Amino acid sequence: MFKQVVEALLNGQFICPTAFPDAFEYLSHATNADKINTFLKPLDRELLNLDGELFYAAYTVVDDSNRAAIRDAFSEVRSQLRPVVEWMDMVMTALGQDMPIRARDEIRLHQLLQAIEHEPSLSEQLNRLTQLTLFKTNRPGLNEQLAWVLQKLEQAGYLVRPNPQASVYIATGKINYLHGLIAFLNDAESLDLDQHAAGNNDGEQQELFL
Template structure:
């Protein structure tokens, strides 16, 4: 299991109980986590535990050898912010929820579909979602558009479907990671970070965040 978990972390996967139950259970044992972390440190990375819901590997050193990869990874997450956040807003409204989606929350296709089909404004919001790059599609029916969006969220790791024959999706720990990214970016904007004034430290903080 050590090899599989180490390779998954180095490949940028987010280990949570929903998407990777066996790997998550392995890392939940302190002795195993210590072994993995010791290995990652040899590669200038470190094992992070987010809210007890997610493990991922972050860089501890930023240099010319890894800066392009870090920027690419961060850019990918940032490109997903708007569509995923708008999707979460749509789900909150459709299901009458007060709190945004978090890890382990259940999303039932038929329940969500029923809400969207009975509220034109939500159906229009879904249609706008499918114009964004992450969810781009030429599908026109509410059912097909919703299924497509859920499938894309599954492909990008924000949702998992434990039973492939069922229509229930479960939010993964990557959703919690996205919330952390949003908080980080909000803090950065509030501080009005100036990379030129700080000698680029703000940029390196962004890179270290992954």
């Protein structure tokens, strides 16, 4: 298990009980976590635990050897931030929830679709979502659009579908990482998502994400 966990962390995976139950259980034992951390330190990484729901490897040093990798990771997260936040807002409204989605929350496609079909503003919001890069599609029907959005979220690591034959999705710990990232950015500065999406001044911001 040590080898599999190290490889997953170095590949940028977010290890949570939903997406990687065996690896998460392994890291939940302090002895194992210490072994992983000892291995990561010479690679300028450290093992972090977020909210008890998520393990991931963060850079401890930024230099020429890893700057490109950090830039790529920053660009990926930045491109996903607005679409995923808007999707969470749509789900909160559709399901009448007071709190945004967190790790281990269930998303039932048919329940969500029924709410969207009965509210024109939600149908319009879903249509707008499918114009954003992460979710972009020309599929016309609400059912097809929603299934596509959930599929893209699964591919991006925010959701898993325990039973491929069912339409129930579970939020992963990466959702909590996104919440933490938003909170950090809100504390660090007044965030304008559109401005950051269009801007080229990424140097300092990249290092804040890792």
